[in-house]
Amino acid sequence: MRLARQMFLASAALALLVGSAFAALVLAVSAQRGATEREARSKDVVAATHRLEKLVVDVENSIRGYTLTLSGRFLQPYSTARSELPEQMETLRRLAADDPRQRARAAELTQAIEAYLAEYVELVLAIAQEQPEAVREEATAVEGKTRTDEIRRLFDRFLAAEDALAQSAAAAADSRSERAVVVGALGFVGSTLLIVLFGVVLARSIARPVRAVASGASRLAAGDLAVRLPPKGPGEVGELTRSFNAMAERLQGGRKELEEQNAKLRESERMKTELISIVSHELRTPLASVLGFTSLLLKREFDAPTRRHYLGIIDAQARRLTALLEDFLDVQMIEQSGLQLVEQKVDLATLLVEQVQLYAAQSPRHRLEVELEERPLPVHGDANRLAQVVGNLLSNAIKYSEEGSVVALAAERHGSGVRLTVRDQGRGIPPDQRERIFTKFFRGNAGATGITGTGLGLAVSREIVEAHGGRIGFDSDSGVGSTFWIELPGASEAAANDRGEEQ
Amino acid sequence: MAGTKRETNTAADAPTILVCDDDPPLRELVRAVLGPEYRFVEAADGTEALAAARELTPDVIVLDVMLPGLNGIEVLKELRADERIGNIPVVVITAWTHAEAEAWAAGADRFVSKPFDPDDLNRAVEELLT
Numbered sequence: 001m002r003l004a005r006q007m008f009l010a011s012a013a014l015a016l017l018v019g020s021a022f023a024a025l026v027l028a029v030s031a032q033r034g035a036t037e038r039e040a041r042s043k044d045v046v047a048a049t050h051r052l053e054k055l056v057v058d059v060e061n062s063i064r065g066y067t068l069t070l071s072g073r074f075l076q077p078y079s080t081a082r083s084e085l086p087e088q089m090e091t092l093r094r095l096a097a098d099d100p101r102q103r104a105r106a107a108e109l110t111q112a113i114e115a116y117l118a119e120y121v122e123l124v125l126a127i128a129q130e131q132p133e134a135v136r137e138e139a140t141a142v143e144g145k146t147r148t149d150e151i152r153r154l155f156d157r158f159l160a161a162e163d164a165l166a167q168s169a170a171a172a173a174d175s176r177s178e179r180a181v182v183v184g185a186l187g188f189v190g191s192t193l194l195i196v197l198f199g200v201v202l203a204r205s206i207a208r209p210v211r212a213v214a215s216g217a218s219r220l221a222a223g224d225l226a227v228r229l230p231p232k233g234p235g236e237v238g239e240l241t242r243s244f245n246a247m248a249e250r251l252q253g254g255r256k257e258l259e260e261q262n263a264k265l266r267e268s269e270r271m272k273t274e275l276i277s278i279v280s281h282e283l284r285t286p287l288a289s290v291l292g293f294t295s296l297l298l299k300r301e302f303d304a305p306t307r308r309h310y311l312g313i314i315d316a317q318a319r320r321l322t323a324l325l326e327d328f329l330d331v332q333m334i335e336q337s338g339l340q341l342v343e344q345k346v347d348l349a350t351l352l353v354e355q356v357q358l359y360a361a362q363s364p365r366h367r368l369e370v371e372l373e374e375r376p377l378p379v380h381g382d383a384n385r386l387a388q389v390v391g392n393l394l395s396n397a398i399k400y401s402e403e404g405s406v407v408a409l410a411a412e413r414h415g416s417g418v419r420l421t422v423r424d425q426g427r428g429i430p431p432d433q434r435e436r437i438f439t440k441f442f443r444g445n446a447g448a449t450g451i452t453g454t455g456l457g458l459a460v461s462r463e464i465v466e467a468h469g470g471r472i473g474f475d476s477d478s479g480v481g482s483t484f485w486i487e488l489p490g491a492s493e494a495a496a497n498d499r500g501e502e503q
Numbered sequence: 504m505a506g507t508k509r510e511t512n513t514a515a516d517a518p519t520i521l522v523c524d525d526d527p528p529l530r531e532l533v534r535a536v537l538g539p540e541y542r543f544v545e546a547a548d549g550t551e552a553l554a555a556a557r558e559l560t561p562d563v564i565v566l567d568v569m570l571p572g573l574n575g576i577e578v579l580k581e582l583r584a585d586e587r588i589g590n591i592p593v594v595v596i597t598a599w600t601h602a603e604a605e606a607w608a609a610g611a612d613r614f615v616s617k618p619f620d621p622d623d624l625n626r627a628v629e630e631l632l633t
Contacts, residue, residue, distance in 0.1 A: 291618040292532040293532060313531065317528055
């Protein structure tokens with residue numbers, strides 16, 4: 001959910017709670033006021049009742065005195081009360097109008113009073129005008145007493161009911177206001193808790209993640225690109241942390257890429273430097289012989305055989321320089337633009353026979369043997385480059401073995417491809433040199449023993465074989481001889497991974 | 504590991520020069536440059552050179568730096584550490600031009616870089632023998 005929406009909902013809930021608590025308190029106050037009003041009215045009712053009762057008592061006493069004495073003096077209070085009674089009764093009826101039962105009781109009371117006045121008091125007074133003796137009888141007094149007793153009983157009942165009514169109203173108001181106070185207090189406590197909760201949630205869900213992002217950003221600025229934040233947090237804050245992580249990820253990726261490129265550049269720079277220093281050394285050595293002997297021949301006189309011998313050395317060393325340059329150009333070309341193979345279907349068997357014939361003519365003192373299980377042996381590749389590899393292996397086998405020994409070349413089908421071996425009976429390769437034998441310019445002890453070469457032949461051969469999707473390797477025992485082997489994929493297979501392993 | 508030891512000259516009192524280089528044409532060039540008035544002993548690697556020095560106590564050693572196994576600088580240090588042969592004058596001769604400072608530090612008496620002028624080598628050896 002979006003943060004703004006969450007905050008709006010939380011604020012609305014808080015407002016609702018505060019509002020309810022306030023409403024409850026208002027209700028409590030108004031209930032209290034209602035109860036007070038009810039109490040005041042009840043007091044008015046009671047006072048009015050007492051006044052009315054006093055008037056009735058005045059009437060009763062006045063009439064009783066008159067009937068006993070027949071003296072008009074006693075009628076004075078009656079006539080006063082008689083004039084006030086209607087108004088007083090009206091007041092009572094009005095005050096009692098709120099409660100239906102009290103209204104009925106008030107009506108009954110006032111009716112009883114009116115009936116007392118009409119049916120007894122006025123009758124007694126009328127009779128007293130004509131037969132004064134008659135009203136002095138016991139029966140008149142009894143009748144009056146019965147009536148006023150009844151009225152007094154109605155008064156009592158009215159007052160008791162009014163009292164009960166007032167009390168129950170007060171109790172109801174009390175309990176209502178108590179409830180309202182409780183609700184208000186709960187509302188207050190609840191909203192306080194809610195405010196605190198709201199603050200805590202706000203701090204946890206916004207302030208804390210924002211602080212985490214801020215500290216992460218300063219770590220990032222300080223160069224720690226591995227910094228990541230827990231991808232938590234509501235709405236926009238979560239988006240912020242996720243964006244932050246994505247940014248850090250991209251920065252780190254970018255830097256890693258740069259570092260890798262840098263390392264590659266440094267490595268290639270180092271290799272170039274090493275290559276230059278090796279090449280310059282390799283060039284200087286034959287050049288030293290060429291220049292040295294030339295200088296000697298120019299400065300000093302030598303007999304003819306010695307002169308010839310030195311010229312032979314110059315010639316051999318100059319050829320060595322040429323071969324070195326050619327190999328070096330091969331290596332350079334392979335490293336710069338990769339090996340460009342002119343691929344076609346090649347019969348390896350024919351190629352082998354041609355190479356053996358070539359080297360047999362150059363090295364008449366070695367016995368070169370060829371063993372072919374079947375012909376043709378088709379492969380897909382660059383005929384000139386493959387001839388270069390085979391020539392290289394043959395040349396090595398001849399150079400590193402004694403005159404008169406056998407160099408055996410064999411080829412056979414190997415799986416879907418072709419396997420080729422060149423075996424010599426030479427000195428073999430010492431175990432400590434086997435790992436480096438395909439390394440550029442590595443020649444083992446060859447230089448010390450006068451075997452010429454550049455140390456690039458096997459390195460170039462490996463490049464060529466691997467560019468064809470094949471493998472090159474050797475088995476060797478010191479003193480027994482070495483067997484170099486090459487495995488090339490068959491014609492169709494090589495065409496299938498064509499260029500797949502271009503180097 | 505076929506080092507070539509070849510003794511030349513005839514006279515018993517001719518000064519002995521130990522030529523140590525892994526390139527056979529270069530050993531021959533050194534012999535040709537210095538001429539027939541010396542007796543030559545040749546070594547094709549550092550181990551051979553040390554053995555020959557201890558056995559024959561040559562008058563001058565002409566030492567290449569880039570050697571298989573023990574290199575020329577290491578050979579020189581070992582020579583200088585050996586009391587009996589530590590004083591033999593050494594001409595360091597190399598195509599490895601970066602090695603000059605190292606060669607001086609290890610105790611070389613002369614430094615000649617390949618390719619060299621025959622007269623430079625001649626002069627260096629003659630100076631060391633007088």
